[in-house]
Amino acid sequence: MYYDPRIDLKPSPLKFNPLNALVGPRPIGWIATVDREGRTNLAPYSYFNAFSSDPPIVGFAPNARPGGGRDKDSLCNVREVPEFTASIVSADLAAAMNETSRDLPHGHSEFTAAKLTEAASRNVRPPRVAEARAALECRVFDVIALPVGRDGRASHLVLGEVVGVYIDDALILANGRIDSLALAQVARLGYNDYTNVASLYEMQRPD
Ligand SMILES: Cc1cc2nc3c(=O)[nH]c(=O)nc-3n(C[C@H](O)[C@H](O)[C@H](O)COP(=O)(O)O)c2cc1C
Numbered sequence: 001m002y003y004d005p006r007i008d009l010k011p012s013p014l015k016f017n018p019l020n021a022l023v024g025p026r027p028i029g030w031i032a033t034v035d036r037e038g039r040t041n042l043a044p045y046s047y048f049n050a051f052s053s054d055p056p057i058v059g060f061a062p063n064a065r066p067g068g069g070r071d072k073d074s075l076c077n078v079r080e081v082p083e084f085t086a087s088i089v090s091a092d093l094a095a096a097m098n099e100t101s102r103d104l105p106h107g108h109s110e111f112t113a114a115k116l117t118e119a120a121s122r123n124v125r126p127p128r129v130a131e132a133r134a135a136l137e138c139r140v141f142d143v144i145a146l147p148v149g150r151d152g153r154a155s156h157l158v159l160g161e162v163v164g165v166y167i168d169d170a171l172i173l174a175n176g177r178i179d180s181l182a183l184a185q186v187a188r189l190g191y192n193d194y195t196n197v198a199s200l201y202e203m204q205r206p207d
Pocket of ligand 1: 041073
């Protein structure tokens with residue numbers, strides 16, 4: 001089949017938008033932010049990725065809520081305090097990560113609701129998830145409004161420079177590499193489908 005998403009996001013015979021099943025698996029940025037009063041917010045974002053390594057740049061995209069409504073707390077917070085942390089979700093943290101996607105009222109911390117622990121960051125105000133084995137501390141350098149959707153509202157892309165990297169020492173192999181199998185990073189596919197890194201293979205680049 002072939003379809004034009006400008007005309008139909010869920011073309012017959014597809015009941016659901018297939019895009020997230022095609023562009024996947026996507027890593028999950030477990031994004032912590034603070035508002036100007038210093039209240040913490042935590043939420044998972046699978047529109048998340050790294051875009052450059054020097055300087056290291058990562059980004060996440062808070063979607064406009066379907067049918068309108070207030071902006072997501074993570075977006076409101078980075079407009080007030082332009083910093084975030086992106087903790088990495090390992091397989092044993094998947095359920096807790098999912099729990100933090102609840103739409104709690106602004107100012108209510110998902111850390112508390114999901115019984116997670118805040119660990120202080122060094123170079124930014126938002127904490128990281130202490131239970132996560134790795135986390136990136138990021139300073140926002142741009143918030144880009146994406147093209148306006150069908151309901152007239154724009155999603156946004158929040159771009160941050162990584163200014164601190166936390167890694168659990170137990171993940172660092174003797175050869176200086178990260179043990180990806182021990183990290184067992186969770187990633188999102190389409191719908192409510194997930195996968196996590198459970199096998200890997202190496203491939204040398206051609207000269
Ligand atoms: C695995 C997962 C990935 C998600 N990815 C996104 C995303 O990329 N963009 C988005 O707007 N919402 C995403 N969500 C939904 C948000 O986590 C949810 O709307 C949350 O309440 C937003 O929190 P906030 O308002 O505290 O920022 C995702 C949810 C889950 C469970």
